[in-house]
Amino acid sequence: MSEFNLVIKNARITDTTITDIGINNGRIEKIGKLKSGNKNIDANKHYVLSGFVNSHSHLDKSNLLDKMTEDHLGKSLEENRILLKKLKSSYSKSDIEKRATNTIERMLSKGITAIRTQVDVDPTAGIIPIKSLLSIKEKYKDRVHIEIAAFPQEGVVDEAKRDLMEKAIELGADVVGGLPLVEEKGNEKKHLEILFELAKQYNKALDIQVDETNDPRLAILPEVLKKTKEENYEGRVTVTHAIALSRMPTEKAKKIIEQMKSLRINVIVTPSANMITRFVEINDLWMRPSNSITRVTELFDNGINIAIGTDNIRDIFYPFGNCSMIRELHMLISATRMTTREYIDGAISMATTNGAKLLGLNYGIEEGKQADIIITDAMSKLDILNSDEIIPCVIKNGNIMSLDENKLQRRGN
Incomplete structure (x- = not known):
């Protein structure tokens, strides 16, 4: 022996x-x-x-490409959200489990050993996606660590939508997700207030998608930081995307990054999906037909924990993807010019040990x-x-x- x-x-x-x-x-x-x-x-x-850690994915929406037609491609972010509601109206537990299982198997073959998935919780699909992913989590518990974030795809301000989020958390969601962008104008702060209330009520971490546009005029990140400080939630808040930071004046961005560091904010980037996202107002000074990635090198230089996710896989928002974290690393390093040895090493850590830290795993x-x-x-x-x-x-x-x-x-x- x-x-x-x-x-x-x-x-x-x-x-x-x-x-x-x-x-x-x-x-x-x-x-x-x-x-x-x-x-x-x-x-x-x-x-x-x-092992690779996919810190941001949407397993319940993955492989919806098989249900799409050619005229569904090349739309703006808002048009994609409208289309998603139509496709979700025919969701079933077996359908979600079949599509998500296919994606997980591909992720495993690409060396992914841990996944955080944002799972839709909304009036269109109810809690069917959460129930489906909880079943899959149990099925794969010996093969991959899966962490589920309850994701309010259609908002959380309405009482009925908040109730759905509470049900999802009580069923077993690990993290409170957020998406202020989907609320009616003026309700973004209320969205954040409810997220923090839920997180504190159930003692959960927060993972909020913010600033998918590169328009700093629409940035909600400063409000997230303000709320994190007010609620004494340092070290328990993650922001995904934070793209508007890339278009802020450098001095303003530096001050925000300093706040992020002091509040121990985690950041997730999804390079391929970030680069492909389109917006309607393409002629506006701030709104480009192509998108960008947040200030990854500046965040890295300031010691902020940055992780990487594939985001969407073969669905409405991103019809490509082969579940490879190496592909995401290549996109990140190329798009942000992370070509020094320190940055290359740092990028690989973002796809492994940094993501593990975010999920509470002891990797290295x-x-x-x-x-x-x-x-x-x-x-x-x-x-x-x-x-x-x-x-x-x-x-x-x-x-x-x-x-x-x-x-x-x-x-x-």
């Missing part, structure tokens, strides 16, 4: 460090030159990372960390970004989920 349940031999944990990793009881117990374990994997000098290729590990098809971090997005081995809680030894042997020789 070996000292370790599983040993990964010849694992590259930095560009210049090749070692062995000993795993017991779902944790990395020892890193160094080790004897064989009860089970062994020869990484053959391939790069080993913590270090002794004592959770053994959610992937062996990549690469020999360096740059090689990961330039790879074919193949993940030869996925390990979850110290158990081998998938392994293609041929890919590891072929690349290493």
Whole structure:
């Protein structure tokens, strides 16, 4: 009987460090030159990372592309929301579970070991999506960590909509989601007030989608920061997108970033979806037919925890996507010019350990960390970004989920 349940031999944990990793009881117990374990994997000098964390997705809406027609493509954000209501009117639990399951299986094949999914809670679909994803969460509990955010796709100000959010949380939603943009003009602050009330009532973290437009005149982020401070909710608020920050005057943006740091705000970026989002007022000075990404490098430089998500997958809002975090990394690094070594390393952390921190997981290729590990098809971090997005081995809680030894042997020789 070996000292370790599983040993990964010849694992590259930095560009210049090749070692062995000993795993017991779902944790990395020892890193160094080790004897064989009860089970062994020869990484053959391939790069080993913590599992990818998809910090923002919409599993209940994924693969709606199969229900769409060509005239549904290329619409604005608001037009897409109208179309979504039409498609959601025919939702069923079995339909959602089938589409979401297909997406999760693809995510697993791409090395994703943890997911936060925003799940619609609204009068159109009721709590059917939440019930569907709770069933899937239970089904996949040994293969992937799934965290569910109750997402008020049609708002939360109306009493009936708030009641639905409460039902979703009571059923088992882990996080309170938010979308102030969908409220009638003037109700955005009320939306935030209700979100914070719900979060405090049920002791939940908040994950709020803000500022999908790059128009700083419409920015709701400053109100989120104000409310976070008023409610003493430091460290428990995440904002997704925050794109208007990219168009604010630099000095104003610096002050907001300083506030975000002091309030320990987390930020999620969804690079591909951010770049494709369109708005109607394309001739306005501030509203471009293409979108942008928030000030990722400035946020990173200030030590703010940034995570990455795929956002929508093959649906109304983003009809593309193959569930690959490597693809999202490539888009992020290219669009924000994160080409220094520090930024490249930081970007990969955004897709792994930063996302894990957001979800309360203890990731990292270090002794004592959770053994959610992937062996990549690469020999360096740059090689990961330039790879074919193949993940030869996925390990979850110290158990081998998938392994293609041929890919590891072929690349290493």
